[in-house]
Each structure stands twice: as structure tokens, then as C-alpha cells.
Amino acid sequence: MTVFLIFFPLLVSLFIFLVRPAQAKTIAFAASVVELLATLYITTQFSKNELFQFVLDVPWIQSLGLNFAVGIDGISLVLVLLTTLLVPGIILSTRNKQFAKPHTFYGLVLMMEMALVGVFVALDGLLFYLFWEIALIPIYFICLIWGGEDRGRITLKFFIYTLAGSLFMLIGLVYLYLATPGEHTFALAALYEAGQALSPGEQGFVFWLMFVAFAIKMPVFPFHTWQPDTYTVAPTQGTMLLSGIMLKMGIYGVIRWLIPMVPAGVAAWGPTAIIISVIGIVYGSCIAIVQKDFKRLIAYSSVAHVGLIAAGTFTLSVVGLQGAMIQMVSHGIVVFGMFYIVDVVAERTKTRTLDSLGGIRNVAPIFATVFVIVMLGSVALPLTSGFVGEFLLINSIFQYQYVLGAIAGLTIILGAVYMLRTFQKSMSGEVNNVTAGFADLTTEEKWVLYPVVVLIILIGIYPAPLLELSEPAVTNLLKVYSNLSASVK
């Protein structure tokens, strides 16, 4: 079943590449819906109290200790759900836009889905690394071929930056691999054991090797410099992939491949990670406040949001990790909606500069209403999905250290400042000649945005099913962690 999730999008993307059907978009959309249905089926078959399920483990390159080992636990499942949920939306979000070489575009999107699912289900260190890197190739080409101005330079910076980070992770993984006893292996359990047996100093070393890769991917301050440019220059679908899903790879990496692997290293350096994440929250929010470009503003708000998720994750409490899980889903949905809204505005007015907009509310009331709901999800108003996640996260940081909690809590205030300011500048006020002819949502756009709105409210009101999915896995992970860090002390 897990294998189907990985190879089905790959096969369809190869089909689209090689056969170049005229209906590339329809086929890609149908494939992504099938993928979503398969994931939903897995969710129904998923037994909440067991850890890894639907496991497959076959040797691939034995001389490298590489096995094709995949499996799903609660943490993976939530993220696979998010991925397979967003990809159909991303494919639909192209609307009537005519891409040059559409089959290449949709093929790359599906290939990206394959790699992302692979990252979330891999149970072998080297396999995880492979999927992690494979995910970089399609997104690079999506940004390079269909991106905006000056994309050559910006995407190369993005590529080299993230590649450099992941090479450090590779060194870390190899270091652990060589520490496995007997016949070396990259199997998850063996790497956990090897990592936990290292001395605290060595664990700290490995922690930094791996953390740099994850921090660049998220990105948390000060590793974020590639992000605003890349988000701005990428085509809307590329930005959605990057911020909606790819960003979660970093958090997922921390949860699965860092906390249980080098507990003493995490215990020693986690506080540092929390501090830089909290700095990122304030920094990202402040820069977002002064942005003039709508898309760039959302990019910086993403830095702030992910900082909060990272900080909550490193508190190593059930509340923090559960908050991170649900906030990853919420952020994915909200940011997808946000970039879609940006795209609609940019397409109809040919500008993303906030100052030249205004009064859209008067000509497109439905659009403005949808925007309000997505925005409220972003600023974490109670009864929206953002509230559940941010509340849990800030709560966990408060319990960890109240000053840091207070600073992290600023995100809600600052978030409200930049989001409301955006609303004011674009939606309210007088209609000007740029926005005068702004048409309201078309049926196809409603098909994309209404589910987003429904999900934001639904998760906000009733988050329990999602939280229950990941809870056993998170509790188990923390049990492992606290046992080990206690024994080290």
C-alpha cells in the first residue's frame, strides 16, 4: 500500500513525460485524486495504537546498507494526508493559465508528490536522504522554467543552499551508519540505537550536522535567506509546494530523524534551537509588516509561522509536538489558500503591490469573505485551524520558559498587524482603476477555495480526529526520548 503511494505518482508522471498527452492537466489531477483516495483508504485501515504499519522492507543496494524500507505511523500519516490533499488543489490552482510545455509541468508536480510522500514514509536513513534530494530536482525545474524575473540566479542559490545543508545531513547519517554494530545498516531502528549509544559530545556534533539541513529546509532564522526570493520568484504552484509541503519536511526531519536519534544532543542544543526559532518568529513578523509585495509578505509570514512550529517541537513535550503536527496541517492549508488568493489578485490586477490595490470588497464580496476566513486562520482566531495549533505551541513554549513563551506569543499580535493591514490595503477602501473590474470568484476557483475554508473551520472546531492520529506515535517518541536523556544524565 505504501509502495503504491510512492510509485503511482511516479508512473503517472513518467507516462505524462513520455506520451505527452494533450490532457496532461486532467490526467495529473485524476492521478492526484486517486492518490488522495488511496491515502484516505489507508487512514481508515490505520490502527491507532500500533506504530509502523503497511511496512515494506526489501534490500536495494546491500553493499551500501541501503534497504527500500517504508512504513507509516501516525506522524507520517498526517503529513502524507496533507501532501495528498494539497497536490490536487495545487494542480487545480493553475486555472486557465497556459503553461509552455504543460506535460513537463504536471509531470514534475507528480514527481514532486512521489518524493514528498517518500520522505514522509522512509524508514531507512539513506532512502530518506534520497527522497529528500529527489524532492529538490522537480521543484528546482518548476521554479527555473516557469518562474518570474531573475529566476536563474535565485533558484541556483536556493538549490546550492539546500543541497549544502543536506550534504551535512548525509555526513551525519554516514557517521551514525558507521557507528552501527556489525554489518552496517541504515535501518531506522539501528540508527536510533547507534545514535543513542554515542557520547553526548558526539551526539551534539551529529545534532548540528542534521539540524543545519532541517533548519535550511524549514527555514528558521538565520538560514532563511534563500526563502523570500525563491517564494516570490517561483510560480504560484511552486510556492505552494515549497511552503505548503516542503517546509514540513524540515519539521518532520526533526521529529523523526533527530529527537529520538541523538537525544543527548537534542537535550544539549535544543534550547539554542528554540531561541533562534523564537528570534525567527519576531524577525519574520516584523519584516512581513513592512512588505509592499503581497506574495513576499506571505513568504515572510511563513518564516514566522515555521519558527513557532520549530520552537514548539523543541520543547519536547506532548503538547508542543502535537501542536506542531496540527499546525503543520493548518499552515499547509492556510498558506495554500493564501497563495491562491495572491495568484487570483495578481492575475486580475496584474500587480502584487498592496499600495495600488484597494476596494476589492466592494466589487468581489465572495472573494473578500473567503479571504477573511483564510486570513483569520492565519492569525489564529479561535474556531479556526490556526488557533488549535498555535495555542498548543505557545502553551508548550510557556510551560518550557515563560519569557520565551511571551515573545513567541507576539506572533499572534504581529500576525494580526500584518494580515489586517493587508486586508485593509487590498480589500477595503475605495475602488480604484486597478481594481475596478475585479471579477468575483469563478466556479473553478470556488472549487479550490471552498474546501480550504471548510477545512480551516472544521479543524478549528473539531481537531480531535487529527490529534488522535498522531498521538500514540508522539507519546512513544517522547517516552523513548525522556528515558534516554534521563539515563544520560
Next chain:
Amino acid sequence: MNALFVICGLGIAALVAEIVNLKKWLTAFVIVGLVAAMATIFIDFGTSTMHFSEMLQFDNFSLAFSGLIVVTTIFWFWLANDYFRLQPHITDRTALVLFTVAGAVIMASFNNMAMLFLGIEILSISLYVLAGSRKESLFSTEAAFKYFLMGSFATGFLLMGIALIYGATGAFHLTKIAEFIDANPAGLPTFFYAGILLMFIGLAFKISAVPFHFWAPDVYEGAPTSITAFMSTVVKIAALAAFYRVFFIFSSVDHTLTRVIQGTTILTLVIPNITAVYQQNVKRMLAYSSVGHVGYILLGFLANATESANAIFYYLCAYACASLTAFAVLHVIGSYNRSTTVEYFNGLFKRNPILAVAMTFALLSLAAIPPLPGFFGKYMIFAMAIEQGYTGLVILAIITSLIGVYYYFRIIIAMYFQEPSAEPLSLGTSTRVLLIALIAISLILTICADRFVGLVG
């Protein structure tokens, strides 16, 4: 052994073809012959035999490397098809290439220093002529002359080294030298070390390791593109195989040699990779990148075990596949424009997607981006080096790989991002099939990596 006979026979047959006027069918005939040679290698695989008073040894190592050399040559003939068609003396050229291959096979399988020398000379002398085969071009002549001067200089070093080692150990046979070293661990005279050093310098010229690489960029750029493709694949594989056979024996002698290799590795990693960034001509950039790849392979030599032979073999498979693809594309571009600067790659994705995609595969593999075979090759070598405690060198190698990404991606950006500078490009069926076959091989190298890794050891 049979493969060597087949190749030499083919060479002579190619010469005779001029007289009996079979020029039209020559390339096809040669390819069939090389496939037959490959078949004999398959049959012999797993055996270990000595020939000519133990002067040649065909074990798994030499068979695997000979196989790689022969397969690369087959693809090269396919790639260089039109190079031969446009030349007046097709039979001579074909024969010269085949003799080069014979020399290459000897270099992968010698067990005697005299045989090493013979192999290198058979290979080199044919290559001097081939490098200068574009007679109307001054650059080609310059390349040939430079290559000849530098090559003979290196051979001098090599011969002197062999003589000194013979003086110290009284043997030409590798096995006997190894026995002598084992028997007298302390009693080796100083000039023995001098001999090793001289041999090292001689062979470093041949594998174009820094600081003995100065000839490589000029020769690669000046020679006809197809000959450059041949030099940077077949010749490089043979030279590295010879290097491995010689220094596998000496590696037990002393740590001074390890130091020398370390120093050379550092230089070979840093200098060509940085120089490549400043190249405008893709052919010259590939020349520097090919020198840079020697650096990564040298890193594999530091491990000295059968494992390292496996890793080096896999690395060379991946490298040969990627290089052939890149040169095939370069060959097409060059034959349309008479020049191969980066601008001619502008908008290639729009002009001809297959060429652009094939080039992308090649460049991603050379840049070691997973899941392409170049990544696994580098990964094996890096993991091995870390295991041996060379973490610092590996970090340096990773940094130079990132520099590599920078200059390889310049071409990718030109292909996908820049506006096309010319009309769409059409490809012949043969080239198209060749490119698809090479892409398929690089995927096979990834998926069935296990089959290739265990071949040598």
C-alpha cells in the same frame, strides 16, 4: 585474454579494410567485433589466468575494467559515427582507436612493469595522432604536439621509476615486487622510494592529477570533440586502472606515499573545480571537470582495500556514462555551430527537449545529485574515506562538489532559462536512440547498483 586478441585482430582487420575496400561496413563490423570481445569477457569472468610468462594477469579486476573499456568504446563508436564518415582516412583512424583500446586493456591487466610501459605507449602513440587528426585546425595540431611532448616527458619519469624499482627489488613482476617488499619491510634502499615517486609522477601525468594536469585542458579543447570524448572516458579509465594496479602494491610500503596521494588529492579537488567556474567554453569546462573527478577517485585510493576497487569501478561506470552523454550532446551542438561556448546552449530545452534532458541527466550525475549514479559513486568513496578517518578531506570534497554544482548548473540554467538563440534543432535517429540508451543505462546503474559494485572484488 581472448578479448585482447579480438581487439588487436579488429585493428589489423581495419587496416586491411582499406585495401579490400570495405570502408562502408567498417564501423558496423568493428561494433560487432567489440560486442564479441565483450562476450569473451563475460565468458572469462570469474576466472583468473596468467599469460606470457605471467606478464599479463586477467582476474576479475582486469576483466571488469576491460569490460568497461570495451562497452565505453562501443558507445563511443556509435557517438563518433559521423566523425569517421567525414574523414578521408577512416580505416587508419579506426585502426588507431582500436589499438588505443588494446593498449587500454593491457593497462588494466598488466602484471609486469614492462607490460605497463608497453600498454601506455601503445595507447599514447595512437592518441597523439588522433588528437592531431583535425589537420586543418591549428588548435588540433597544437593539442597533438603538446600532448606528445608532455606524454613523452611523463613516460621518461615512469621508465626511470621502473628502473629504480627494478634496481632495488630485482623484479619487474608486480607479484614478485610485492613479495620482496613483504620479505624486507625495513631493508628497502632509498632509491626504491625515489623510484616510487618517479612512477607516481609519471602516472599522475597520465591520469592528469594536479599539478601534472596542465596539458589536459588544452589538449581536450584542441582535439576534435569525439576524440576528447574518447580521451576523457576510455583513456581515463585505463590510466586509473593502471594507477590502481601499481599503487595497490606500494600502498603497504610506507606512509609517505599516502601523504603524497593526500596532497595530490587536495590539489586535484580544489584547483580544477575552481578553474572550471571561470570557463566560458563548455568543452574546456568539461575538461576541467574531468580533471576534478580524478580528485574524487584519488580519495578512493586512500582506503586501499578491495572495497576501494569496487567503489572506484562503480564511480568510473557512472562517470563514463555521464561523460559520454555530455560529449554526445556537445558533439551535436559543436557540429551545428563550430563552437561550444555556453551561449550555444541557450534555450536548448525549447530547441530540442531530448538533447536538453539528456544533458541534464549527464550534468546532474556529474554533479552527484541523487538518485543518479554519480551520487552513489561519490557516496561510496566518501563513506569509505570517512571510515578510514579522512573526514577533513571529505568535507573539502563536499565543498568542491558544491562548486561543481555551480558550474554544471550554469549550463542547465542556460538550457532552460535563457531564450533560444537559434532555430529548433533536429536530431538524427541514431543520435536520439544513443541518448535514450545512455539515459537508460544511467537509470540501470542506479536501480541495479548492487550488480556493478560487487564485480571487482
